[in-house]
Amino acid sequence: MPPSTSSDLTLSVNGEKYTLTVDHRTTLLDALRERLDLTGTKKGCDQGQCGACTVLVDGRRGVACLQLAVAAEGREITTIEGVADGERLHPVQQAFLDLDGLQCGYCTPGQICSAIAVIEEHAAGWPSAVTGDVRPEAGPPALTPEEIRERMSGNLCRCGAYVSIMQAVARAAGSGQGSEGAAA
Amino acid sequence: MREFGYRRALDVPGAVALLDGDPDARFLGGGTNLVDLMKTGVERPTRLVDIRELPLDRVEPAEDGGLRIGATVTNSDLAAHPEVRRRYPALAQAVLAGASGQLRNMATVGGNLLQRTRCGYFGDVSSPCNKRDPGSGCPAVEGEHRNHAILGASAHCVATHPSDMGVALTAFDARVTYETATGPGEIPLADFYLPVEETPHRETALPPGALITGVTLPPGATATAANSCYRKVRERASYAFAIGSVAAALDVRDGTVRDVRLAFGAVASRPWRAHAAERALTGAPADAEHFAAAADAELAAARPLPHNGYKVTLMRNLVVACLSELAEEAAR
Numbered sequence: 001m002p003p004s005t006s007s008d009l010t011l012s013v014n015g016e017k018y019t020l021t022v023d024h025r026t027t028l029l030d031a032l033r034e035r036l037d038l039t040g041t042k043k044g045c046d047q048g049q050c051g052a053c054t055v056l057v058d059g060r061r062g063v064a065c066l067q068l069a070v071a072a073e074g075r076e077i078t079t080i081e082g083v084a085d086g087e088r089l090h091p092v093q094q095a096f097l098d099l100d101g102l103q104c105g106y107c108t109p110g111q112i113c114s115a116i117a118v119i120e121e122h123a124a125g126w127p128s129a130v131t132g133d134v135r136p137e138a139g140p141p142a143l144t145p146e147e148i149r150e151r152m153s154g155n156l157c158r159c160g161a162y163v164s165i166m167q168a169v170a171r172a173a174g175s176g177q178g179s180e181g182a183a184a
Numbered sequence: 185m186r187e188f189g190y191r192r193a194l195d196v197p198g199a200v201a202l203l204d205g206d207p208d209a210r211f212l213g214g215g216t217n218l219v220d221l222m223k224t225g226v227e228r229p230t231r232l233v234d235i236r237e238l239p240l241d242r243v244e245p246a247e248d249g250g251l252r253i254g255a256t257v258t259n260s261d262l263a264a265h266p267e268v269r270r271r272y273p274a275l276a277q278a279v280l281a282g283a284s285g286q287l288r289n290m291a292t293v294g295g296n297l298l299q300r301t302r303c304g305y306f307g308d309v310s311s312p313c314n315k316r317d318p319g320s321g322c323p324a325v326e327g328e329h330r331n332h333a334i335l336g337a338s339a340h341c342v343a344t345h346p347s348d349m350g351v352a353l354t355a356f357d358a359r360v361t362y363e364t365a366t367g368p369g370e371i372p373l374a375d376f377y378l379p380v381e382e383t384p385h386r387e388t389a390l391p392p393g394a395l396i397t398g399v400t401l402p403p404g405a406t407a408t409a410a411n412s413c414y415r416k417v418r419e420r421a422s423y424a425f426a427i428g429s430v431a432a433a434l435d436v437r438d439g440t441v442r443d444v445r446l447a448f449g450a451v452a453s454r455p456w457r458a459h460a461a462e463r464a465l466t467g468a469p470a471d472a473e474h475f476a477a478a479a480d481a482e483l484a485a486a487r488p489l490p491h492n493g494y495k496v497t498l499m500r501n502l503v504v505a506c507l508s509e510l511a512e513e514a515a516r
Binding site: 047048051131150151153154 | 185188189190191212214215216219220222223230231232234236263264266269270273276277280281283284285287289290421422423
């Protein structure tokens, strides 16, 4: 007997549960946008190359275009709609606003979700491809502009707002550590 | 995209059983390559068995003193692991040099080894391709092949394996463990990828229906592995596949090479272990002249195509740069 090609499932997004039936071919990105009306997550390339659809899955950033909705059941999804604390913007959102970390804004939700995770990954001591010495004894690298550029390289901006995006991430990282604006 | 069934496996025997003898079933790990290929029609599975909840997500000491890496460990967790960074730094560097932060959070070790070539003809279902459609031909041989193989290719296929991780694993003599319906097995990574010859569609020595359960790094050359590095050249500063890469590990005593490991990426259908270079260098003075001679010994076998001859020079320079850096580190 051929296997069933659709499933009933429950997705947990921004703390809310959504029950729906999906064709297995549905990506998490399409489920968010077309089924749950959460259109903050953007479709850019739809091939995992641009980062516009970046969301947090169990707190880690990933691209929603290469995840199947059915495989996301049981995971906690956070989209751009869920990063603020009520009316109070997330520090990364605030930094993007304050420093004009955008032009047209299409890549911005992905940039912000990615940057939130970049700051957490760095705080956890993760090295990057530009970290001079990856050995744990070398200690965590400083979050320099070079480190931010490398860690944010999965998010493309066709307007080319990279200079202010980098500054916004540095600002948010600095404020998160209690030294406002110093990291830039 | 073709319609497909989906099941989530909770244990290893269950995952193997869920394939149900269907040759068109696929295991789903991070999906970063498989889902992409399903969208373009290159992969057309009838069912997916999701293995992300299998208990294969740990990096642990192996009984022999080596390191055992579970198949569903993500690239991010592998690269961040203190023991990997301390004992096999080239492996952490190789993983960090690949893809983006988002993709490294999703992608898994088993999937990395089984990812498919990024040859444009392979990815375009309207093109002939002997790897995707056996016997249909290889347009790359006389077409777009600037980033194709210079070592070990055949007239039937000149595609490269795109992995960075695999290059470092190859240098460190990793072994791939797997499970089948009839029990477990193990293959040295050196024998994991089949020679291209006339069958480029047959890529690995995994038995049909086998599930990769992990990769084991031997303790063998611990001193060598700890002094290791990975260098990757690509056409932009980040988030691109290699046009050439080198994983190198070096043990130098009194200016003489005691032990050396070298593997090349983006030059062959598999991560390319540079045995000829290693033989030429073992016991030789650890200087740039001998590093270059060792690279030449390996690259004598290179058969570049009209548009990728640059890779021979590139690889030679990469070998010298990597080994010089490691010799300097060893002298400290």
